[in-house]
Amino acid sequence: MAETNPNNGNQVARQRPLPFSLELSENDRLAVHIVYGLYGAAIVFGLPSVLGVILAYLKRRDLDGTDLEGHITWQIRTFWIQAIIYVLAFALAATWILLPFAWLVGFLGWLWFVYRVVKGWIRHSNDHPIKDPYALF
16 A cells, blocks of 8 residues: 655655564564574584574573573573583584594583573473573583
8 A cells, every 4th residue: 555755745655664673572482592593503513503592692681681681691601601512512622632522522512502491491481481591501
């Protein structure tokens, strides 16, 4: 449907509203689920965690002061700590002498990542906040 622009009299097409918005509160829970889902996929494929942390950063300001704020903080910290663990493991692997230790660090880091994703997703699915998003476990 077209409307007339009052400034110049030209016909202007009316924009249709989108059927969704990531700023609506009902989609905030969905965004947190999507981040956990991307992290879950990263357990196997690795790269989706980058998309997850980008989405978490995009939603962070919208969720300030809500029950979901702890989940977003938990997700962002999970990504960055995991990234640091993998950089450390790769640095250790580069020495060749510490290669077995590098595998151990990488594996323990992967287990820690799985634990954080599962714990956070279960708490989110049950509508429970993350009590201390700055804790390691």
